[in-house]
Amino acid sequence: MKLVVQVKLLPTPEQAAALTDTLHQVNIAANHVAALAFEKFGLRGRELPLRTLCYGDLKAGGLGAQAAQHVIKRVVDAYTTLRAGIRNGGLGGPRFKRRRKAESKPIAFRPDAAHTYDDRCLSWQVDAGTVSIWTVAGRRKHLRFTCSPDQAKTLAAHRKGESDLVHRDGKWFLLATCEVPEPEVFEPVDWVGVDRGIVNLATTSDGDNHRGRRLARYRRWQARKRAELQAKRTRAAARRLKKRARREARHARHVNHTISKQVVAVAAHTGRGIALEELSGIRARVTVPRDQRACLSSWPFHQLGAFIAYKARRAGVPFITVDPAYTSQRCPRCGHIAQANRPARDRFCCRRCGLAGPADVVAGVNVRDRARSAWVFVNMPDPAPA
Structure with a gap:
């Protein structure tokens, strides 16, 4: 590679x-x-x-x-x-x-x-x-x-x-x-499901949570400084705006590198593969309130996924993407899907069987379960010719 x-x-x-x-x-x-x-x-x-x-x-x-x-x-x-x-x-x-x-x-x-x-x-x-x-x-x-x-x-x-x-x-x-x-990809004993988000940048099926609270504060501070510079409308302000944009991008890239390195290290140490949701086209598919549009559009979700993918390849860790539909609303125990299963952003509670827990961890478990099924189909031998 x-x-x-x-x-x-x-x-x-x-x-x-x-x-x-x-x-x-x-x-x-x-x-x-x-x-x-x-x-x-x-x-x-x-x-x-x-x-x-x-x-x-x-x-x-x-x-x-x-x-x-x-x-x-x-x-x-x-x-x-x-x-x-x-x-x-x-x-x-x-x-x-x-x-x-x-x-x-x-x-x-x-x-x-x-x-x-x-x-x-x-x-x-x-x-x-x-x-x-x-x-x-x-x-x-x-x-x-x-x-x-x-x-x-x-x-x-x-x-x-x-x-x-x-x-x-x-x-x-x-x-x-x-x-x-590239090292040879090993056969995984299981999978680590990773759910990506805005409040929690990455949450694994093991319960490891990489919070984005400090990053959100940093980005809000950058937005205030950006508004102050934009109001000046001078060439010097425009140059400083470009410099701040590059600094903010470097900070986000550093955070994504740190998270992806930790996720891949855990998977490699335990002999498991990594599963992510396929989030391409999320901006076109998802409608969010006006005050959240900038936050959704500015965080590089794709970059985090790309970092995890290439670090997994370099470590020989299996990597797969799965369908993201209803991962945050599906109960991993009974399979019940309902919007009411997630009464709050951080809480999941199944209306059928009563399973409760952190919503992002439940989403990570659903991603892991789908990876188990997907890996079976990917590695299924070709049918013998008639």
Whole structure:
């Protein structure tokens, strides 16, 4: 499986200036190639014709051979992504202003947009904690980086492919692609059902509860600060808004990483698989009060599920998704389904058999029970031919 390892660069002022100039020049070149591709081919830029048209100009402009190739490939990939987004309806129909705007002008790259490096223009010295990287001012050697011991071990053993140079909030990063072998998935003795929610971010069938109360307070505080900045309507306020949005996203990602790591560790230690509800399309299917819409739409449920899924794959833990219908209203003992079984958000009480308990734990148990049945069908042998 592919993993991305992010390391932080610690450049000297001279090295930082060379990296800044490099990003600016390669993105100026990318804008030039994108404009030429749009003029000649519209949104259907192709790599071979563009290489014939632009490679000589990029080399004459001071870019190295590999840098020029990567600039052309970035432009082609950007147009391919744009065409796919239009085809899949991501920019709306033909009458939508957003789609007409995207189709009417060439793609533009930010001055500090990330640039791709391969092994010809970037070499790693993991033991020494340094890299040697190509810049428009020449090769910069002994550029230090820092990362955790686990990341260094992964880089040394599994790094393969390209790396991206990223400039974010005044800091420099390298994002390296690693090919990590997947362990064989074991046969589970049982399942851990996980119910995701807003008040309780994740509740397992074992009763483990990962509360979101502190996170909710943090998000409300961020919302107040965001409203104050939006009221100013200045460019400085807009920049601070973007910075706060990135900080909030990093905080949510950290919380999701922590929860998913704990869930997978428990499942791996006990020899069980992990079952989640299939929540795709929840925003279109679920109607909530106006005051709860922002809370429902802003929390990254999909990210938490994706983190659990890839950590389970990396640990060899079986993972499955099940139908989420009525998991919070069904009694796991007698099977009775009724909205009245959940008289309050946190409480479940079956109207038929009297089973009572925390509502999220009951939902997790229902997810676990459905995973047991689903796993049987998934592993059922094919019928013998007649």
